[in-house]
Amino acid sequence: MINRIEILRKHIDEILLNMTDAEERRCAYLHLYGVAQACALIALKRSGNTELAIMAGMLHDIYSYAKMDKKDHAHKGAVLAREILTSLQIASDTEIDMICDAIYTHSDKDAVHDDFSEILVDADVLQHCLYNPACEIMAHEKNRYEKLKREFGIE
Numbered sequence: 333m334i335n336r337i338e339i340l341r342k343h344i345d346e347i348l349l350n351m352t353d354a355e356e357r358r359c360a361y362l363h364l365y366g367v368a369q370a371c372a373l374i375a376l377k378r379s380g381n382t383e384l385a386i387m388a389g390m391l392h393d394i395y396s397y398a399k400m401d402k403k404d405h406a407h408k409g410a411v412l413a414r415e416i417l418t419s420l421q422i423a424s425d426t427e428i429d430m431i432c433d434a435i436y437t438h439s440d441k442d443a444v445h446d447d448f449s450e451i452l453v454d455a456d457v458l459q460h461c462l463y464n465p466a467c468e469i470m471a472h473e474k475n476r477y478e479k480l481k482r483e484f485g486i487e
């Protein structure tokens with residue numbers, strides 16, 4: 333069986349290693365792979381598709397880091413992720429749609445999305461909040477963080 337996560341990781345690393353700003357590069361590694369692991373945890377808990385969730389996590393902010401431009405990065409990132417997944421030939425059309433739809437909507441933390449897309453939105457919040465739980469949680473992430481803690485039995 334091909335290891336799609338490793339194929340994707342090599343491609344992501346090529347992009348990240350080309351980042352000239354060392355501090356941004358550190359943030360990129362931490363965040364993309366941190367979100368990918370949080371995706372795995374949440375997908376396992378909810379019996380979601382763990383492999384696709386990890387891939388979505390690795391790709392979700394790739395546009396911001398590849399182009400050093402955060403503006404509209406979710407929508408543009410969905411386009412870039414589709415290009416990457418298509419060129420690497422590691423996912424079916426249906427799987428590419430699932431991953432790219434999740435990336436497209438991931439910045440919208442207030443809406444409730446389909447089950448697969450919810451994994452990515454929650455993983456994004458979890459990575460931010462777990463970086464340093466002693467820090468104040470950002471207002472737009474508070475509700476999801478509290479829900480996640482309850483889901484994992486943390487009060």
Ligand SMILES: [Fe+2]
Pocket residue numbers: 363367392393456
């Ligand atoms: Fe993110």
